[in-house]
Amino acid sequence: MPRPHLIGVLAVQGAYAAHQRVLEGMGAATRTVRQSHELQGLDALVLPGGESSTLLHFLQQDGFWPALAHFAAHRPCLGTCAGLILLAQTVQPAQPSLGLLDVTVQRNAYGRQRESRIRHAPSVLPGAPLEMVFIRAPRIVHCGPAVQVLAYSDSDPVLVRQGHTIGCTFHPELSGDTRIHQLLLDACEPRG
């Protein structure tokens, strides 16, 4: 029996417990990550939603940021909402980011009326349209050529991948749909 994948969930702030529940329900093992040494031995990492400026404030202390940049360059990562903002190449308004997804994201781009809502949209993933929970979501306003768009909502990209780095502007941990987390598990090296 291969060992289950061990997936870290950045547990500084925001929606991390729901990610753990989804991943454990899929047979993966999880570990909350609050310090850089907790990245060691993980197969992949989830950067959850929350408030990216608050996350950044924490991550820029105690050498965490370079450790995270090193991890994310070598292992699969899934960034959801604020986590996507952390993975992006460019953020509007400007703030530091890891630059692993060649996208430009605009924070809180949908304004008050469309701030938080559930939408359904087709994707390239097999099965029914994705149920997508948007909470003060960023908008992907530009994608570089290396970025694969896996789903659009209206005409905006909402699920993207570049190599082993996956990002979405919505909260997949809050719908019953495990296909986004499955993309992360599929990107992991097989365990012996």
Ligand SMILES: NC(=O)CC[C@H](N)C(=O)O
């Ligand atoms: N649900 C979320 O993660 C919201 C993201 C948040 N509005 C930000 O800009 O960081």
